[in-house]
Amino acid sequence: MVIQRPKGTQDIIPGTIKRWHFLETQIRKICSEFGYQEIRTPIFEATELFQRGVGETTDIVNKEMYTFLDKGQRSITLRPEGTASVCRAYVENKFYAQPQPVKLYYLGPMFRYENTQAGRYRxxxxxxxxxxGAQDPLVDAEVIHLIWEFYRRIGLKGLEVHLNSVGCPVCRTEQRSQLQYYLQERKSDLCLDCQDRFEKNPMRILDCKNKGCQALTVDVPTTLDTLCEECKEHFAKVQQALRDCGIEYRINPKMVRGLDYYQRTAFEVMAEGIGAQSAICGGGRYDGLVEEIGGPSTPGIGFAMGIERILAVLDKQKVAIDNDQENKVLIAALGAQARQEGFKILSELRQDGVSALMDLMGRGLKSQMKYADREGVRYVLILGDEELAKDAIIVRDMRLGDQSEISRGAIKKYLLKNMKNSKYLL
RNA sequence: GUGGGUGUGGCGAAGUGGUUAACGCACCGGAUUGUGGCUCCGGCACUCGUGGGUUCAAGUCCCAUCAUCCACCCCA
Structure with a gap:
């Protein structure tokens, strides 16, 4: 039997890699402009990092991790997200001793053992x-601004920013008791998941997707109703700063993110038309996380966006990615001697930085022309016995459909003169 | 983890029990013995996802299994 790729994985093949390159380029560019430096952390980490960082009550830790014992009996987990690793690296590399804040970005594969569907992979x-290292509400706004500006640049439209504040440990206590008090009598009407959440993590009942639970929680005290004074002030400043940089957002007091480490600001960006998995970005503030994994008390905020989902929206909105592969040259050689000579010319052109091809299948001239056409080649250099004898070569401009014979030594000069986009020549 | 749909050549897609499994696209070649994009002609299938079973006979029916798609849950 043919061996297939594992469930929920993909081969990113030449036909789509251009779109990845486009996004990667835009990501590096905007991060550099906003003053963020790239960090590359390991693909796998000690399992405990995620248990403590992401949280024992989360679905990610409970049922979605790729965990195994290595040959030294260490429990290892393929990273399901990036924030815990970045915080670990911050502590381990003593970034807290550097000027604060430390602004980092990452880009790479994550792993979650879930059932696959549109926009969801393993x-x-x-x-x-x-x-x-910075708790200023301006930082919250800067991070959302980066996201907003990134989507604008790559050409996405119609996105919605959902914003909320889930409070700090102080308001969390108040939130919890008010919520439990309110729901106490109707506890049995909640879905089974929510009955479970009632003790473990009552806040999550707020964004349960179950219709019955939603009906029961229409008038519940939300995270915004129970914010302490400091959190209230922080949230107000975040909103002011967002308005100052022209970002449209929608307050959603029932949005609670599924990772335990969030405090205060939480946000999501939603897109339409890509199936049920419409969240293309999620993030928030996590002021307790660095301390939780053993570092000094350090505030933090960040986000993550799914590349595959962004690509899905780009497809859906038919955003064109420009193609910079132009001005290719193909050498069409006829006969053994011409092939040998043609190969020499090919290598010389390549040394000059010209994007050049040659037939490697022993095709006839007609087929080589066809091949050139399909490869989008602009110039075909034809070399046969006749040309060999005269030390000449025919240059055919495929777009204009005309051709002329020039001397072998004049090839580079001819191409230089005619190729509009000279970046392909040194 | 739960529920539903699908699985025929590189891709798309007919065929629902009975001779050598349509067709379209792509690919290769020819018509034009040294010249592309159009046209015409021709070529290109060891396993109809895999493994069992029913039957004289299965791509077509049954069971299992795997994959994939969609949805729930959750999330990016």
Missing amino acids: QFHQFGAEVL
Whole structure:
């Protein structure tokens, strides 16, 4: 039997890699402009990092991790997200001793053992950024601004930013008791998941997708109703700063993210038309996380976006990615001697930085022309016995459909003169 | 983890029990013995996802299994 790729994985093949390159280029560019430096952390980490960082009550840790014992009996996990690793690296490399804040971004594969569906894979890719060491609400706005500007640049439209504040540990206590008090009598009407959440993580009942639970929680005290004074002020400043940089957002007091580490600001970006998995970006503030994994008390905020989902929206909105592969040259050689000579010319052109091809299948001239046409080649250099004898070569311009015979030594000069886009020549 | 749909050549897609499994696209070659994009002609299938079973006979029916798609849950 043919061996297939594992469930939920993909081969990113030449036909689509251009779109990845486009996004990767835009990501590096905007991060550099906003003052973020790339960090590359291991693809696998000690399992405990995610248990403590992401949280024991989350679905990610409970049922979605790729965990195994290595030959030294260490429990290892393929990273399901990037934030915990970045925080670990911040502590391990003593970034807290550098000027703060430390602004980092990452781009790479993540792994979650889930059932696949549209926009959901087991190996998927995230671009994320984190700011560590600053609690100023302006930082929250800067991070969202980066996201907003990135989507604008790559040409996505009609996205919605959902914003909320889930409070700090102080308001969380109040939130929890008010919520439990309110729901106490109707606990039995909640879905089974929510009955479970009632003790473990009552806040998550707020964004349960179950219709019955939603009906029961129409008037519940939300995270915004129970914010402490400091959190309230922080949230107000974040909103002011967002308005100052022209970002449209929608407050959603029932949005609670599924990772335990979030505090205060939480946000998601939603897109339409790509199936049920419409969140293309999620993030928030996690002021307790660095300390949780053993570092000094350090505020932090960040986001992650799914590359595959962005690509899905780009496809859906038919955003054109420009193609910079132009001005190719193909050498059409006829006969053994011409092939040998043609190969020499090919290598010389390549040394001059010209994007050049040659037939490698022993095709006849007609087929080589066809091949050139399909490869989008602009110039075909024809070399046969006749040309060999005269030390000449025919240059055919495929777009104009005309051709002329020139001397072998004049090839480079001819191409230089005619190729509009001279970046392909040294 | 739960529920539904699908699985025929590189891709798309007929065929629902009975001779050598249509067709379209792509690919290769020819018509034009040294010249592309159009046209015409021709070529290109060891396993109809895999493994069992029913039957004189299965791509067509049954079971299992795998993959894939969609949805729930959750998330990027």
